[in-house]
Amino acid sequence: MSVFKVKAIQSLQAEFSVPGDKSMSHRAAMIAGISNGDCLIRNFLPSEDCLNTLKAMGALGVSYTILEELEGFGPTVIRISGRKMKLLKSPMPIDCGNSGTGMRLLAGLLAAQPFDTELFGDESLSSRPMGRIINPLAQMGAEIHARGEKAGCAPLVIRGKELQPITYEMPVASAQVKSAILLAGMFCEGKTTVIQPAETRDHTERMLAAFGVRTEREGNAITLHGGQCPDARDFRVPGDISSAAFWIVAAAALQGSRLLIQDVGLNESRNAIISVMVRMGAKISDRVHNQEDGEPIGNIEICGRGLTGTVIRPEEVPNLIDEIPVIAVAAALAEGKTVIRNAKELRVKETDRITTVVKNLRLMGAEVEEFDDGMEIIGGKPLHGAVLQSYGDHRIAMAFAIAGLFAEGETIIENTDCVNTSYPGFEKHLSAIMKEKTDPQAYVLKTIKHEKAWD
Ligand code: S3P
DSSP: OOEEEEOOOOOOOOEEEEOOOHHHHHOOOOOOOOHSSEEEEEEEEESSHHHHHHHHHHTTTEEEEEEETTTEEEEEEEEEOTTTTTTOSSSEEEEEEOOOHHHHHHHHHHHHHHSEEEEEOTTTTTSSOHHHHHHHHHTTTOEEOSSSSSSSSHHHHHHEEOOOOOOEEEOEEEEHHHHHHHHTTTSSSSSSEOOSSSSOHHHHHHHHHHHTEEEETTTTEEEEEOOOOOOOOEEEBBBBBHHHHHHHHHHHTHHHHHHHHEEEETTTTTTTHHHHHHHTTOOOEEEEEOOOGGGEEEEEEOOOOOOBBBBBOOOGTGGGGGGHHHHHHHHSSBEEEEESSSSGGGSSSSSHHHHHHHHHHHHHTTTEEETEEEEEEEOSOBBBBOEETTTTTTHHHHHHHHTTTTTOOOOOEEEEGGGGGGGGHHHHHHHHHTTTOOOOGGOOOOOEEEEEOOO
């Protein structure tokens, strides 16, 4: 079981890029896999979550060739041959690992396939709510059984059926639920509409559009016309802003720092971390330099000037839901009070992230009050090193590695293998930052070029 040993830094002057976006990599594997031909996916994220989705598509009959790999992790450039909407029955149950996105989106994709599929996951995924996708998919005519020990939880058995389009008002603001319904809607005749209670990340809609599948948006309602097969095309995945967020906070909290993160996704439904850190006092410029493939990509430059507390607005929460653990760390480092409410969804992520964040912040000496739907942090008290659990949650491990960069003494984070579910190479970047390296080469993750089939 690996651990992070983190010590305080005095300076952060660096330029580097982070691996590909997790949300988009899942979607690229799925949408390319049902397209009508060969698609080259570049900068795919070789994290455990996305590799599980890629392997799932392989088990469902999609063939692919690996052209480049991130050394020690897995494929980054892949040629995927789409199956024109018709997948094959998997010879065995499909392992979604730790990934809610993988399981929920695959359920949508499989709901209309004429065979049964079983999806299972690890302990964390087996305790996360699946009723949120089972209910709307059942309204469309799908038959999905949640066979978990906990009611409404995985393993899921999906018995493919002919589906009917629906108009569905989502009770929670979830891009995963929206995407599962839209993917299922592709197999229906007629219009499927999903109404969101608040805007959620729109990668599915954008990627479908890039692959020639029309959706329409009216306010927070998204409509998809069924019966369209994605047109094969190439897609480049931008860097993951949720991975960049750890370094954005580190740089923002350190007076005199300068950090440039290159080629990161700047989709407006994901970039609230930037406006929040600016509100907290950081000087940040973000510039889109590329709009190809329907997703804005650009560089983010952060100059640290110290932080002050803020109030996270309710409408910002879905946009920065994955960044809240590291925002809570920023809040502990800021002067004054930060309020994070309307974020009950955090309780059903890889861990209950309200509990795990509050526990770890307190162990480091921060003043924090827990609420059912969030927390209030009185920042500015010096943090001290501690022995912390990741609780097997990648974002908890990484958020508290950032806290350790500002704590007196050593911070030890236990059970850190989980960071590979979203950020292969995090440890290398952390170690270069702890050594205060300014040479960009110190941050480069090594790729290997070769052509091979998946083994
Ligand atoms: C994701 C959506 C979010 C996010 C998750 C990835 C996606 O979940 O927390 O890490 O790729 O659609 P919800 O949409 O369920 O909030």
